[in-house]
Amino acid sequence: MGVKERREKQREELRQEILDAARTLFIREGYENVSMRKVAEKIEYSPTTIYLYFKSKAELLNCLCEETFAKLGARLEALAKDSPDPVEGLRKGLRVYIEFGLKNPSHYTVTFINHPLHHEGLGEEFAYEGSMGHKAFSYLSAAVGECVRQKKFRRVDVEATSQATWAAVHGLTSLLIVHPDFPWVARNKLIDSLLDTLIEGLKA
Amino acid sequence: MGVKERREKQREELRQEILDAARTLFIREGYENVSMRKVAEKIEYSPTTIYLYFKSKAELLNCLCEETFAKLGARLEALAKDSPDPVEGLRKGLRVYIEFGLKNPSHYTVTFINHPLHHEGLGEEFAYEGSMGHKAFSYLSAAVGECVRQKKFRRVDVEATSQATWAAVHGLTSLLIVHPDFPWVARNKLIDSLLDTLIEGLKA
DNA sequence: TCCGATACTTAACGCCGTTAAGTATCGTGA
DNA sequence: TCACGATACTTAACGGCGTTAAGTATCGGA
Structure with missing residues (x-):
């Protein structure tokens, strides 16, 4: 056989x-x-x-995205494991997320920036639950939760804060990808500025 | 004649x-x-x-966007004028921005979310300088500057902070538009969460 | 040897943005 | 008054797209 x-x-x-x-x-x-x-x-x-x-262009490209975001997930998981300080871990994770997006602009664009026109007709395949993008978000959520539990952060709503934080880093990532010609300040300075503000704003 | x-x-x-x-x-x-x-x-x-x-589909739609964002500009200008406290003014402005995006998802998408594929071939027409979107950003920048000048905010780099703040609110706006099926917490709570974090993170 | 599954191709459908070429309309100058 | 030329608009087409239907060649197994 x-x-x-x-x-x-x-x-x-x-x-x-x-x-x-x-x-x-x-x-x-x-x-x-x-x-x-x-x-x-x-x-x-x-x-x-x-x-x-x-079965379609959407499915083909979705396969590639899942593949790519699996790598991000692995990176974040590793980071979560060997970060003693959850605040520093969170900060690093957010930075990794942004840099990952900038290094994989096509995949990032398709998965998060584009309208889910491109995601249509994929039953299980692009449900948020189970997708690699969602998995990446769950690491963020866990990190925020840990910061609150250890009283490094004030007593915020973990889910709302995680979502807002994700939105913030997504915003920077996507703007840098989509509008590279905007007169941005130096990239690192910009990223630091956002992360500083976010984390300062959450600290106890 | x-x-x-x-x-x-x-x-x-x-x-x-x-x-x-x-x-x-x-x-x-x-x-x-x-x-x-x-x-x-x-x-x-x-x-x-x-x-x-x-001269093209892009130009046609760009005209509509300029028209729409002129309204946002007007709204922000009015807000800037009758806000005695710059911090509250900034917060309100950011909220107006987000809600404007959510109320005009198509225009917002075309102008800020989509890749400038759609903007190609418009010489002056979609240069950042002079576009209504840019004008809206300048109000944000002015507000942040005022907060720093009045020592309501710590001594941050105004340009970097403005850009990061714009990125953050853009991120939330665009994610809510593009991925409405994500299990978001209540919309107002989410927006407040982001604005709280941002502004707390900037305060002196 | 022939059958039927498998793997792949050719041709086509109905869209798209855009352009080239043609036609009708109409104010104006002779 | 009438022919001209600008103006406004249309028809037909080009080359692309994602996708599907129908056809063909190949080859293991009965």
Whole structure:
């Protein structure tokens, strides 16, 4: 019965080839400018072949995003583990989040910035629960909770604060990605300014 | 020489008709889902007629955005004038900004959320300097400066702080627009949480 | 040897933004 | 009065898009 397995393996290989091509292309060209036809051309198959492996452009690109955000999740998890001070851990985590977004602007754009037009028609696949983006948020939430528990922060509503904090760092990340030509102050100074304000504003 | 004037007037009328149709449509249907053909159908002209009045879809919609953000600018200006306490003025301004975005999601999306793909090919028209969005930012900047001058805020870098604050409120605004299905806490609570944190974090 | 599943392609549908080329209208100068 | 030329608008088309329907070639297994 080695035939089925070999076929399955080849199938998986082409699937990966498609993912690789798509990743390369839309990192280089930006999301909206990559068509299914271009991806197909890159792997030297006909455009319709892709639909035998992914049911839509949205699903194809969602797979890439999950993959990318899994990395962010891993990074945040590691950070959470070896940060004795939860406040410093939170600050570092927020910085990692922002820098991650800036280093993966295409994935970040698709996942968080764009309107979920692009997410339509993916049942379980882009539900917030279970998605890697959501997982990343849960680390933030845990960190804020820990700061409050240790009385480093004043007695804020943990969920509201986490959401507001996420929104704040998302705002900076997305503006830097989308409007790089705005006359920003130095990037590090800007990030520090936001993180300082947020954390000072939460301290006990 | 009344002929030229009458022609000019009629021309201006159709231009407004196009703008009105486009505004209505893309508020109702969302930006990306409105095609030039749909706008044309609504005004009962051929699609190409629009190009006699606007050189591209981007320009057409940019006109609408400028129009909308002029209103925000006016609101913020009024607010700045009759706010004796600059901290309260700033807080109110930030709230107005967020609520404005939530009330004009399509315009807000196009102007601040979407990648400037949509802004391409507009020379002066969407330069940051002079755009209404930029003007709105300048009110924020002035308010922060005033708070520092009156020693209500600690001695922060005004430009960096303004940019970071803008980023934060933009983040909340855009996330609420783009991901309305996320399990947010109550909207007002969320907004207050962010504004509290920001302003507490800046106070002297 | 032939069947049927599998893998892939060609052709097409109905959209899109935009442009080129054509036509009707109409005030104006001869 | 009539022909001209500007103006306003339309029809037809280009080249793209995501996606689907229908067709073909390949090949393991009965």
